């Protein structure tokens with residue numbers, strides 16, 4: 206499925222967030238595109254906060270692993286349809302409409318706004334800025350005209366009515382204060398404007414001003430640039446050719462703003478700064494206007510809608526290339542329904558067959574993870590419940606069973622918590638420590654390990670701990686762990702990613718592995734892992750003449766795989 210983030214994705218957690226994460230839940234596979242960095246950041250933040258999924262950056266590509274499927278996130282600003290616009294530039298109607306406007310605005314400098322009439326487009330902010338410009342730069346009085354095209358509102362409501370009233374009041378005030386005979390500083394067009402007429406307005410405008418306070422891509426600046434270039438191949442300034450110079454004042458809150466490097470970017474709430482930007486734009490030397498126009502035109506032309514769709518397909522193919530190797534399973538009911546993509550060799554465990562195999566076996570090995578498996582990840586009390594202790598003791602009481610706890614936690618905590626389970630084996634700190642039963646001594650990993658790296662990793666972790674309220678360092682005998690469960694969710698996880706990167710580069714030549722887990726970043730020696738200790742346990746069981754004919758491993762995260 207192809208899908209894209211609705212462009213003006215707001216910061217979490219308003220309702221739109223729920224809608225977009227719910228949409229992700231229904232998708233089978235997708236690259237997800239958004240028009241701005243802000244939207245993708247908000248989308249990733251929603252995924253993290255609401256679904257608990259963290260993104261990974263792989264060689265510049267941002268990806269999410271959603272139940273075995275890869276969702277690629279890419280900032281892909283959409284472009285204009287060049288063919289359609291150029292066709293419009295060649296329409297015969299455009300010529301007479303253009304001449305009409307040229308006559309109407311002869312000797313005037315036209316600033317143009319083309320917006321939908323809604324509460325986010327900042328039309329009144331634009332009027333206030335224009336008024337401010339006329340006041341602070343009186344040279345423009347009688348010379349500068351703001352033509353504001355406002356496509357009729359598609360919705361209704363009190364907020365909209367209030368903004369429409371404000372706009373009307375501003376137009377009347379500006380025209381009353383600065384108007385002269387034959388000169389209306391604001392020309393407000395609140396009706397549907399045909400494409401040809403719009404093209405003619407774009408062509409005569411010295412500058413286009415977009416002051417939206419929140420928007421998606423907003424293609425008005427792109428359309429303007431194409432119209433000012435004129436139809437391709439036209440050389441003369443008359444007929445279908447354009448002036449080949451353009452100026453843009455654009456809000457920093459619109460999707461196209463980062464792509465337009467020659468535009469003057471403004472925060473539309475700052476009326477004075479927007480007024481200065483308007484003055485700067487129309488006062489700029491002609492050559493500078495041409496250079497900025499050329500730069501924009503090159504970009505708009507090469508990044509049109511055809512380019513966007515081609516890139517989308519290429520990315521879709523790249524992101525989904527492994528999906529075909531996977532098998533999809535539908536799991537859950539109603540809103541809990543999920544499509545899970547798994548390796549084709551995966552077999553869903555069936556309770557009856559497990560019980561059957563368990564009953565028929567003579568020697569069993571049962572390896573259990575702790576956090577997220579024996580105690581819920583969300584539980585505040587991390588100690589095992591009496592029920593868990595009793596189930597473990599029941600399992601251990603069968604002489605055919607070898608039961609092991611295989612956890613990242615330290616040996617003292619696990620030893621204390623499971624002191625009432627005398628026959629339980631424990632592999633602590635991912636197997637650095639191993640104990641076969643309560644009465645036996647702890648064995649330490651036989652490899653000779655060098656812990657010099659701890660002196661390098663600790664100062665890095667200290668830096669992030671100081672900068673991240675709620676985070677702390679856990680120093681285990683074999684590993685260092687940075688915890689951010691109690692820090693701000695978004696900030697903690699972005700700090701964790703940064704730290705992972707930082708530690709990987711600082712410790713690149715050290716015999717360690719740096720991994721992130723459930724709200725942790727952990728540095729531990731290479732060669733210490735749950736998989737390796739599991740092999741060690743099974744080998745020992747075999748040496749004791751009890752080779753396991755039944756092996757059950759239960760875990761909840763990557764470290765358990």
Ligand SMILES: O=P(O)(O)OC[C@H]1O[C@H](O[C@H]2O[C@H](CO)[C@@H](O)[C@H](O)[C@H]2O)[C@H](O)[C@@H](O)[C@@H]1O
Pocket residue numbers: 574575576577587611612613614615679686688689690722723724725727764
């Ligand atoms: O291998 P596991 O049994 O899954 O244990 C992994 C880590 O467990 C502990 O961290 C977890 O509990 C912390 C609170 O007690 C929590 O802040 C963290 O988010 C959890 O991952 C332990 O402190 C770590 O050293 C283990 O690696």
